[in-house]
Amino acid sequence: MTDWILGLLVLLTAATATVVVLTRDPARQAAVLSAYGLMLALTMVALAAPDVALSQIGVGTAAVPLIVILAVARCERAVRASQADRAGRVGRPGDSAGDDQERERS
Amino acid sequence: MRRRLPLVLGAVGAVALAVVGVRAFLGLPGAGEVPHPYAARAVAAAYAHTTPNAVVSVTLDQRGFDTLGEEFVLLAAAIGTVLLLRRLAEEAHEDRPHDYGPEDVFEAVRLVGALLLPAALLVGGYVVLHGHLSPGGGFQGGTVLASGLYLAYLAADYRTLERLGPPGVLDTAEGVGALGYAAVGFAGLIGGSAYLANDLPHGVWNSLLSAGTVPVLNVAIGLEVGAAFVLVVAKFLEQALLVPREDGDDGGDRDATAGEGEH
Numbered sequence: 001m002t003d004w005i006l007g008l009l010v011l012l013t014a015a016t017a018t019v020v021v022l023t024r025d026p027a028r029q030a031a032v033l034s035a036y037g038l039m040l041a042l043t044m045v046a047l048a049a050p051d052v053a054l055s056q057i058g059v060g061t062a063a064v065p066l067i068v069i070l071a072v073a074r075c076e077r078a079v080r081a082s083q084a085d086r087a088g089r090v091g092r093p094g095d096s097a098g099d100d101q102e103r104e105r106s
Numbered sequence: 107m108r109r110r111l112p113l114v115l116g117a118v119g120a121v122a123l124a125v126v127g128v129r130a131f132l133g134l135p136g137a138g139e140v141p142h143p144y145a146a147r148a149v150a151a152a153y154a155h156t157t158p159n160a161v162v163s164v165t166l167d168q169r170g171f172d173t174l175g176e177e178f179v180l181l182a183a184a185i186g187t188v189l190l191l192r193r194l195a196e197e198a199h200e201d202r203p204h205d206y207g208p209e210d211v212f213e214a215v216r217l218v219g220a221l222l223l224p225a226a227l228l229v230g231g232y233v234v235l236h237g238h239l240s241p242g243g244g245f246q247g248g249t250v251l252a253s254g255l256y257l258a259y260l261a262a263d264y265r266t267l268e269r270l271g272p273p274g275v276l277d278t279a280e281g282v283g284a285l286g287y288a289a290v291g292f293a294g295l296i297g298g299s300a301y302l303a304n305d306l307p308h309g310v311w312n313s314l315l316s317a318g319t320v321p322v323l324n325v326a327i328g329l330e331v332g333a334a335f336v337l338v339v340a341k342f343l344e345q346a347l348l349v350p351r352e353d354g355d356d357g358g359d360r361d362a363t364a365g366e367g368e369h
Binding site for chain 1: 161243245249250345346
């Protein structure tokens with residue numbers, strides 16, 4: 001009975017881990033990583049290691065995906081800002097307001 | 107030809123790893139079946155120091171020195187992250203007011219966050235203080251405490267998070283926690299035995315004040331880990347949220363409502 005549960009959990013862990021590897025978008029990957037971390041924690045509980053499972057949930061399921069999502073948000077904002085900057089300059093060559101703001105800021 | 111070589115090398119490595127790994131796994135004894143020589147001795151030692159949670163007895167008592175090293179690894183990582191993500195002078199834009207992103211949160215999220223925040227803090231404190239009795243300990247409890255403060259951010263905004271855990275207080279808590287662990291070790295030296303020796307009274311089996319130095323070390327670790335996790339995530343939040351305000355009026359209104367919501 002317990003062997004059966006453990007086998008199922010190991011299979012689920014392997015399946016979610018594969019999905020993490022196959023997910024290419026970092027923001028989606030963070031969400032999948034969280035699910036994978038939960039499966040890993042359940043496997044640890046089934047192996048009678050609740051201490052390690054608690055650490056796994058705290059770090060692998062909550063903190064790491066959160067940090068990844070925050071880092072992705074920061075990077076995407078930087079990319080969008082530089083794109084908007086470029087579009088503004090190319091789209092409105094006569095309007096120099098954007099360039100003035102740039103000079104003020106620096 | 108050149109492109110194929112790494113693939114072939116990788117495939118050979120993967121196959122070799124799979125063969126060795128499967129062989130190793132097949133050679134493992136079943137979980138909990140064969141008495142392990144180290145496990146038998148560790149449980150006996152945990153029992154001798156009245157520590158029902160044998161895992162924490164190994165990490166904080168029998169192998170406390172290893173955990174001291176891990177403690178300072180985490181401290182160094184947290185300090186490094188905070189240092190790397192600090193706001194540089196050219197990022198500060200001192201001439202323009204700043205906003206920490208939108209704080210329009212669904213009422214349901216706000217309610218759930220407000221209900222879960224005290225629960226998370228209570229559970230975190232419980233897990234830290236009962237580390238020597240039940241599964242958990244300073245590290246696990248510290249992460250739960252930190253997640254409580256993340257909830258405060260989710261339910262409200264960055265300023266609330268800053269008010270609940272001011273960076274200065276968190277810095278101090280982290281340092282005091284890390285130093286506290288080392289200081290408990292020196293207490294053993296002053297008491298006339300080895301560094302990190304568990305020489306405090308061991309107390310009554312399964313009571314809160316038992317297991318000698320283990321609960322003290324757990325509190326030190328809980329402080330350090332909780333503070334480190336909040337500090338690191340707060341730095342990432344700051345990087346992700348801190349944007350120069352587009353116009354002063356809108357931001358001013360937001361600040362006013364944030365201030366009212368606090369009371």
